Amino acid sequence: MYPTTKFESALLRESFEKIDHPSGLPIYVFPKKLSATYAILSVRFGSIDTRIRLAPNSDVLTFPDGIAHFLEHKLFENPDGSDSLTAFSTFGADANAYTGHTRTAYLFSCTEKFSESLAELLRFVTTPWFTPESVERERGIITEEIRAIVDSPWDRCAERLAEGLYHLHPVRKNICGSEESIARITPELLYQAYNIFYQLPNMALVVCGDVTAGEVLAVADKVLPKVKQPMRPILRVPVPEPPGIVSPRMREEMPVSIPILNFGFKDAKIPADPVLRIRRDAILSLVGEVLFSRSNDFFGTLFEEGLITSSYSYSYSICETFADFDLSCESEDPEEVRQCLLDYLADMRRSGLDPEALERARRVLIADQIRDYDSTEEIANNLLVFLFDDAELFGYPALLASVTEAEANACLGELFREENLCLSVVAPAGK
Amino acid sequence: MELVPQQSSLQNGILSLIRTGKFKSGLLSVTTLLPITQKSACLGPLLLSVLRRGTEKYPSLPAINRRLDDLYGTGISIRPFYLGDRLALFCSAELLDEAYLPEPVDLLAGVGELIGQILFHPLLDENGLLCEALVESEKELQKEKIRSLKDAPRSYAYSRLLHFFHEGEPVGFPIFGTEEEVAAVTPRELTDFWHQFKESFCPVCFSVGSLPGERIRAVLEENLPRSGASLPSLYLREPPLSAKTVRRVAEPMDISQGHLLLGFRAGTFAGMPGSTAVTVLTELLGGSSSSRLFRNIREAYGFCYSIGAYYRAERGMVMLHCSMRPDRRAFAEEKLLSELEAIRAGKFSDEELDVAKKSLRNVCRQMQDSPSSLEDFYRFRLLRGVDDTLAAQGTRIASVTREDVIAAARALSLDTVYFLRGTQRGGDADVPDDEI
DSSP states (O other), X not given: XXXXXXXXXXXXXXXXXXXXXXXXXXXXXXXXXXXXXXXXXXXXXXXXXXXXXXXXXXXXXXXXXXXXXXXXXXXXXXXXXXXXXXXXXXXXXXXXXXXXXXXXXXXXEESSOHHXXXXXXXXXXXXXXXXXXXXHHHHHHHHHHHXXXXXXXXXXXXXXXXXXXXXXXXXXXXXTOOHHHHTTOOHHHHHHHHHHHOOGGGEEEEEEESOOHHHHHHHXXXXXXXXXXOOOOOEEOOOOOOSSOSOSEEEEEOOOSSXXXXXXXXXXXXXXXXXXXXXXXXXXXXXXXXXXXXXSHHHHHHHHTTXXXXXXXXXXXXXXXXXXXXXXXXXXXXXXXXXXXXXXXXXXXXXXXXXXXXXXXXXXXXXXXXXXXXXXXXXXXXXXXXXXXXXXXXGHHHHHHHOOHHHHHHHHHHHSSGGGEEEEEEXXXXX | OOOOOXXXXXXXXXXXXXXXXXXXXXXXXXXXXXXXXXXXXHHHHHHHHHHTTXXXXXXXXXXXXXXXXXXXXXXXXXXEEXXXXXXXXXXXXXXXXXXXOSXXXXXXXHHHHHHXXXXXXXXXXXXXXXXXXXXXXXXXXXXXXXXHGGGSHHHHHHHHHHHHHTTTSGGGSOTTOOHHHHHTOOHHHHHHHHHHHHHTOOOEEEEEESSXXXXXXXXXXXXXXXXXXXXXXXXXXXXXXXXXXXXXXXXXXXXXXXXXXXEEEOSSOTTSTTHXXXXXXXXXXXXXXXXXXXXXXXXHHOXXXXXXXXXXXXXXXXXXXXXXXXXXXXXXXXXXXXXXXXHHTTOSOHHHHHHHHHHHHHHHHHGGGOHHHHHHHHHHHHHHTOOOOHHHHHHHHHHOOHHHHHHHHHHOEEEEEEEEEEOTTOOOOOSOOEEO
């Protein structure tokens, strides 16, 4: 038996196990009686990881923007000329991958032949193979992916917002990189990045479905090394991010029917302690729900007055090096919405959050948490987010329940201020 | 164990129930069908939007939303869509299973009441008309929705393909109407349409969750009216099975990519012989990242990111699409067609066919995990009068032979070629299109 930790939730009536595999790969198994089993193997290597040192005093290695995403595209190719997507298909599994700011993930879902698919996932992610010809072909594919983003006004608006909020932090760059940056990516650079980041202790496997830990470990034991390799250090070199935002307003003209607005509040108070960081996430998620829910005054008034359309969303996200609260909407009069937002926030700071609205928001967010446990995909991805941020998945509903009015009002006062606010607008020419 | 709905009559309509403790949140929906006309395509969506804005008991949008929050964040989706030759007006609620509530609350009763309020107790003025302010506000939003279709180029290209492909058919009317049609709607006209909706109301209700059928039935009977209408057939006229000529349309747009869509008549449609073979053919061609379009075009030539094939079974349409640099348009079309030709000539392996069938059977089984997927699958079959299950669908897929697939490929006839030509990097003019 390998060292195993069990996690249980009475509220959710769910449990999962964490197993320390001898190869160094942490494995999480979440049993769930659904038809689809979902497995995701992820590495702590995202688009922002472009500057690192291999030792405390060594030179800084700088990778071109978009290299994590490029690597994700290329990893499905095998030394024998086959590709793993086809292999998954022969097992009837549906495989995919994605790259985020802080991680890359490879995944599949299946309803049969789970062990064969899991073996393929573990094997191909641990077997890099890059050739000049295939890298060149992939450059063309990724170039078109970048152009699709360029043609999307919502993506452009979000990109402009990141540029308006962050001076130097790499989160301001597109996850795919740019046509210029990916032009510099070579097989050699891909191997170098792979060898640095794709170390098993820097990864995690999450499996959710009608499987047992024994089934998962039987595959892992066959495919992965028997002995843990010492983890080579990965020293991320943060670019010191100046306080404050870059610009209160960003603007781009595109042929859209109505201006698209992204408001962002840059949160500079990111706790170094993961426990406090996840607590801040809970507090600000709750505050955001109170302030911007479709059942409350801000949305209600602006929508009923015809100032915004029904296209409206908001979210808070936080990780170790960046955090912001975003609010998206559409309006013919971006400046009027901005002023309404600032006036509303000033009122809320003065009056404090309505305790009744706070309780309603708490009820909604806890119910949302429970609903998330109806999908193996949702469960596995949520678990991954929490474990990569050293947070406890099952603890989140209790965190939401424990947020006090005083904490919520304190965070409201800290974050939702004009000096932290950037408004990004994509608008038709002349609007 | 396979989840299969039990059907019974409800008022003058149908109740379809899947009772299961599998999920932490359940689904309760009401669909009603109206004929598609140029008017109803515009009025149906507008009516739903106005109804969602306020009711007698919950007189504003925030009031409705607060009620939903009080019902533990129950989500309500109200939307129009085409089903067969009908305009479906759909209202669906996703509600938490009562076993997970921290206190005893009759969520079902609350949700049923709210659905009834929204559909049948709207805010009316002193003349019994839908409130003018709400109608005018929603007209502006619907016009904006029509304009904003262009903001997402790929989806816009798809909507344009459908427009040209279905010209002359009921589904050829754009579902929100045109800006001019929306602008001309009066509160009186929309109120009359609401009365028509009530008179022809014949609920098709669907429920997935752990609650007993008697409770669901009682709540629906209490909140939905009975009318004299009976369930309409899905099709007034069956979709055309083959194309007479090929229509080519290109439209310019100030974007960097080009979006090429080829629309084929499938020679069959959902529930008809040969339809399962078309499903397998489409999967083999471009349904996944192991499909021929993905491997033989995207991966082999590296000139596109988005490529695939799609079977819109209820309309008997197969679509192949590719997004790429506009000056590669002719090359893309040639490659898409050559992949289809290869299938017609039988140039595909048994392994490729097996992979496509496995992928589809995987999808069938995964639909068992999603209440809304179950609803989509069974609602169509129920209204078509087809006795079918997901397991039976899986079995039919497994029995499709290579000869079936070849025959399905040969039966496809190209109807419409639509190209949305990005002009930012210069588009090609190597193919004669009727450029608009």
